Amino acid sequence: MVEKIRDTLRQYARLNRDVSGISEDADLYACGLTSHATVNLMLGLEDAFQVEFPERMLRRRTFETIGNIRESIAELTAGLPAAAS
């Protein structure tokens, strides 16, 4: 799942460094993630993982680190057949 998150970050997040070198707990906002790019990232993650972030997850914190994104997606895909991807 983390690789797919990294791919989505590469496509939408417009970070100021190579996504491969960013650790799971690094602050993505400090890596150049802007508010508007967060919106694109959110929509990109929804497409990639076939999920819809509920309103309670539409917070800065959800997209702050790769680890936070992984946890949110794991929660949303728990029990779904697509979760294996």
Add this chain to the structure above:
Amino acid sequence: MIDAVSDRVTDIPSEIAASRREYLTALFASGVITDTGVPGVYGKGRIFERVLGGFDRFITESGLDQGAEVFRFPPVISRADFERSNYLKSFPHLTGSVHGFRGSERDHTDMLRMVESGSDWTDHFHSTDLILTPAACYPLYPMAAGVLPRNGRLFDVQSYCFRYEPSNDPARMQIFRQHEYVRIGTPEHVSQFRDIWLDRSQAMLQAVGLDAQPVVANDQFFGRGGAMLAASQMEQALKFELVVPIAPMNELTAAVSCNYHQDHFGSAFGITTADGEIAHTACVGFGLERITLALFKAHGFDVTRWPAPVKTTLGL
């Protein structure tokens, strides 16, 4: 006309909608403002303009010690500058753009036939290079492009602004005047500016008998992505509003808003500090129609009976 429109901003309870309509009707009856048949677009009478003009001058006087550069722009900005501002990313639903006719005589005849038959003649219109100004500070940022002086810059702007949100709430107009102070500089300049004006604007409203409360607020961003932008704006406390009662039912409406844009405009328009960093910006915007309506709400429609200190401050 009034009854035909719903408030598209939020689903509002029917008793609030009814009280807004009732208050709007009272405003029309008093002659303070005039119905044009379009929700949120009103003509203003002599008394309304005298009060609004009084507060407008009070804003200018209250900022004289700051030495702001004064600019007045017409209520349109170039399409290219508008695109660079990224307004469309956040507020496509509030945008208004100017269209014009460049067709042939045959197109003209066609179009008139469509007008007569009641069909949509605007297909014959094409976009121009102009967008209606969404906030008074927007024309400034392209003008400030480049390297700032060491102390940054401070501007005083006032303009009609347009937002496409027809509503029966008398306080939510589609076209209205904003008077703003805009600071462009380092994060320190901007945060100092915001501290000064949060206090000062509250004191200014108090001086005319409006008891305004500061609240952390968010803009009406578009869509689900917008919900996230709004949450993020709240979490970072980037927007404060001073809210006052305008309509009945004790609803509170923002009369002043204080916005910290971080490096959004600095980065979009290539504005840098003397040290080469991307400039930060902030503005404090006074909603002139809203403040005027709040004054009528607080002191009544008969200006001659307003408290003497309020009349003195407004030069009435």
